[in-house]
Every structure is written in structure tokens, then in C-alpha cells.
Amino acid sequence: MSDDTPALEDSPFSDFLGFELLLQDEDRELLTRVHAFMTREVEPVINDYWTRAAFPHDLLPGIAKLGIAGLAYDGPGCPNRGALVDGMVAMELARVDPSMSTFMGVHGGLAMGSIQLCGSPEQRERWLPAMARLELIGAFGLTEPDVGSAISAGLATSARRDGDEWILNGEKKWIGNAAFADLVIIWARDEEDEQVKGFVVEKDTPGMTFDKQEDKIALRVVQNAQIHLHDVRVPESNRLQNATSFRSTADVLRVTRMGVAWQAAGCARGAFEHALRYTTGREQFGRPISSFQMVQDLLVKMLANVTASTAMNVRASQLQDQGLLKDEHASLCKAHSTVRMREAVGWAREVLGGNGILLEHHVGRFVADAEAIYSYEGTREINTLIVGRAITGESAFV
Numbered sequence: 001m002s003d004d005t006p007a008l009e010d011s012p013f014s015d016f017l018g019f020e021l022l023l024q025d026e027d028r029e030l031l032t033r034v035h036a037f038m039t040r041e042v043e044p045v046i047n048d049y050w051t052r053a054a055f056p057h058d059l060l061p062g063i064a065k066l067g068i069a070g071l072a073y074d075g076p077g078c079p080n081r082g083a084l085v086d087g088m089v090a091m092e093l094a095r096v097d098p099s100m101s102t103f104m105g106v107h108g109g110l111a112m113g114s115i116q117l118c119g120s121p122e123q124r125e126r127w128l129p130a131m132a133r134l135e136l137i138g139a140f141g142l143t144e145p146d147v148g149s150a151i152s153a154g155l156a157t158s159a160r161r162d163g164d165e166w167i168l169n170g171e172k173k174w175i176g177n178a179a180f181a182d183l184v185i186i187w188a189r190d191e192e193d194e195q196v197k198g199f200v201v202e203k204d205t206p207g208m209t210f211d212k213q214e215d216k217i218a219l220r221v222v223q224n225a226q227i228h229l230h231d232v233r234v235p236e237s238n239r240l241q242n243a244t245s246f247r248s249t250a251d252v253l254r255v256t257r258m259g260v261a262w263q264a265a266g267c268a269r270g271a272f273e274h275a276l277r278y279t280t281g282r283e284q285f286g287r288p289i290s291s292f293q294m295v296q297d298l299l300v301k302m303l304a305n306v307t308a309s310t311a312m313n314v315r316a317s318q319l320q321d322q323g324l325l326k327d328e329h330a331s332l333c334k335a336h337s338t339v340r341m342r343e344a345v346g347w348a349r350e351v352l353g354g355n356g357i358l359l360e361h362h363v364g365r366f367v368a369d370a371e372a373i374y375s376y377e378g379t380r381e382i383n384t385l386i387v388g389r390a391i392t393g394e395s396a397f398v
């Protein structure tokens with residue numbers, strides 16, 4: 001090993017087994033820059049935005065400079081840095097704030113991913129460079145008020161061809177970034193062949209209106225909206241040319257589900273770090289509470305959860321980089337990492353005692369935000385059924 005080879009001791013303490021050492025130097029430097037930005041610019045202000053359920057638009061130029069939107073994609077203007085560092089960046093964002101990680105997951109993962117994976121070369125050229133620079137912000141509209149988990153068969157938003165245009169009608173629920181997005185990917189069922197197709201609906205298109213999702217108890221910074229589509233006319237040139245059925249939508253979700261698995265590891269990791277810091281500073285009975293066996297037990301269990309989820313996600317992202325990632329791989333990682341996250345944030349809250357429910361100590365925000373990460377992009381049950389079908393050959397969906 002040469003002298004300048006990074007050593008395990010140089011890894012952040014919460015990267016216990018040194019997974020970041022698997023990255024190239026330039027990718028590790030990117031992680032360091034992302035972490036510095038998040039701790040310097042985001043952490044000091046985010047609780048205030050969370051309380052007000054407001055989005056920190058002022059932070060977008062700084063995020064744009066990091067060059068992380070669509071990090072894994074090789075489309076025009078995209079960084080093309082691969083799935084492993086992309087996942088680790090998602091973890092890095094969530095480690096400080098799950099809402100900002102979700103914002104980027106929707107924009108850089110779901111919206112850019114739909115165009116990258118389902119758009120024609122012209123469509124990629126038209127939208128991806130500006131999206132990578134965060135000059136255009138994207139949203140992804142799949143879920144509907146009456147159908148979430150069963151969306152592949154139950155999607156009711158309709159698309160009817162009318163000459164060179166399509167007419168969209170329906171409702172979407174929970175759509176992140178929607179109210180301020182420049183482009184919303186709307187998934188709708190073609191009335192003629194009954195297949196699900198993707199449409200890029202641009203801001204201010206007549207007939208598309210929004211109601212902000214109010215009173216959320218999780219990810220309050222993320223601006224979710226219900227979308228109403230009433231005779232929305234979209235040109236054929238805005239129909240994603242390679243999205244021919246729900247299989248295309250699922251191809252996008254396979255990739256972004258890995259991003260959510262990484263977010264979950266990051267959310268758990270952030271809570272663990274706050275918990276460790278707190279317990280070494282807080283004294284009871286004349287000793288730091290970190291010196292008590294039962295507190296150490298919880299700290300070590302949190303670290304084990306973070307480390308196990310990271311290990312699983314690293315391997316799946318490596319498979320993704322080799323073009324070998326399957327739906328069931330991403331589903332296993334998402335289901336496992338979110339369960340382990342939910343345990344870890346609960347233990348972090350526990351070791352903070354009463355302070356665990358105060359926003360000023362951050363852990364309370366992670367506890368609340370974990371609830372949304374647990375449910376979106378496929379609940380634990382749905383991801384379990386995907387893995388169950390793969391390993392048994394039997395579908396237990398219905």
C-alpha cells in the first residue's frame with residue numbers, strides 16, 4: 001500500500017468498515033464537499049424550514065455547484081459518475097437532512113431518471129443538461145389518491161391522443177416538488193392500448209393545478225402536492241418516447257429505490273452520529289451516559305444497523321454499475337434499510353431522553369422523517385412481495 005493510500009483511520013467514524021475507501025479519490029472528495037456543504041449550510045437552518053414546512057430555495061445555487069443532480073446518469077450534461085458514488089451521496093445528504101435528500105431523489109433520481117431511461121436522444125438533450133444544473137426542477141407523478149401500492153394495474157389517469165397532442169385527465173397525490181417544479185413527469189394510461197405512458201408536463205400548462213399537501217408530520221421541508229389534471233394538452237414531443245408500458249416506469253423505480261435504500265442508511269447514520277455526540281457530552285450520576293452499558297448497547301446496535309445496510313447497498317450499487325441490478329435486489333435493499341433505519345432512529349431518540357423529542361437536537365426530525373422514507377417508493381410489504389416472488393417463483397400480490 002503506498003503512503004498516500006487512504007487508511008481506515010481516515011474514514012469518518014460512522015463509516016465503521018471504511019466503505020468510502022471503495023471509491024476513487026475524486027468521488028471521495030465529492031462526498032467530503034457534499035458533507036461540508038450540508039453541515040455548514042443546511043444543518044444550521046433546516047429545523048426552522050422544517051417547522052414552517054417551507055423549502056429553502058436559497059440553498060439551490062450551492063447544491064447546483066456540487067454537481068450531484070443525476071450523478072449516475074450518462075445523458076447529456078449529466079455527471080456520469082456511477083451508481084456507487086451516487087448512492088453514497090444520497091446517504092451523505094440524508095445523514096444531515098432527509099428532506100434535502102428526498103428533494104434530490106425526486107429531481108435528480110425520479111424525474112431525471114425518467115428522461116434518461118425513457119426519453120429519446122432529443123428529449124434527453126432538451127431537458128437533462130438544464131436539470132443537471134438545477135435550472136429546471138423536476139417532479140414525478142405516479143401515485144394517485146385512490147391507488148398507491150397497486151398502481152401498476154390500478155393507475156387511472158388517462159391519456160387520449162388528439163392529432164399531435166395528448167389530453168390528460170386525472171389526479172395525482174403526494175408528488176414531491178410538484179408545486180414549484182418546471183417539469184412534472186405524469187404517468188397516464190393510454191385509452192387506446194391501455195398501456196401506461198410517461199408525459200413531461202411543463203409548468204403553467206393550462207388545466208394542471210396543485211394543492212399543497214398540508215400538515216405532514218414527516219419530511220416537512222419537501223413540498224408535496226396533489227395534482228389535478230383537467231383536459232391538459234401535451235404535445236407528442238413531450239411524451240417519453242421509450243416509455244411503452246408500466247415496465248418502463250418500473251425500470252426507473254428499480255434505480256431510484258436503491259437511492260431510497262441509501263437515504264435510509266443515511267438517515268440512520270445521521271441519527272446515530274447525533275446520539276453518540278450527545279451521550280458523550282451528557283452526564284448523569286456523575287458520568288457521561290455513554291459510559292453506561294445499556295446506552296452503549298443501543299449505540300452499538302445503531303452502528304450495526306447503519307453498517308449492515310451500507311454493506312448491502314454497496315454491493316447492490318456495484319451490481320447496478322455492472323448492469324446486473326434486478327428489481328428484487330433493489331427491493332431487498334429498500335425494505336431492509338428502511339426497517340433498520342426505523343429501529344436506529346428510535347434508539348437514537350431513546351438515548352437522548354426527553355431531549356430526543358426536541359428539534360434542536362435534530363434526532364426528533366430524523367425520527368419523523370424516517371416514517372415517510374419507510375413508506376414511499378414501495379412499502380416494506382410491497383418490496384417484500386417483490387423479493388418473495390423472485391425467490392419462490394410464486395406471486396403473493398393478490
Ligand SMILES: Cc1cc2nc3c(=O)[nH]c(=O)nc-3n(C[C@H](O)[C@H](O)[C@H](O)COP(=O)(O)OP(=O)(O)OC[C@H]3O[C@@H](n4cnc5c(N)ncnc54)[C@H](O)[C@@H]3O)c2cc1C
Binds near residue numbers: 378
Ligand atoms: C412523503 C411522501 C412523498 C412521496 N412522494 C411521491 C412522489 O414524488 N411521487 C409519487 O408518485 N408518489 C410519491 N409518494 C407516494 C408513495 O410512493 C406511496 O405513499 C406508496 O407507494 C404507498 O402507497 P399508499 O400511500 O397509497 O399506501 P397503500 O397502497 O394504500 O398501502 C397501505 C398499506 O397497505 C399495504 N398493502 C397494500 N397492498 C398490499 C398487498 N398486496 N399486500 C400486503 N400489504 C399491502 C401497504 O404495504 C401499506 O402498509 C410519496 C409518499 C410520501 C409519504
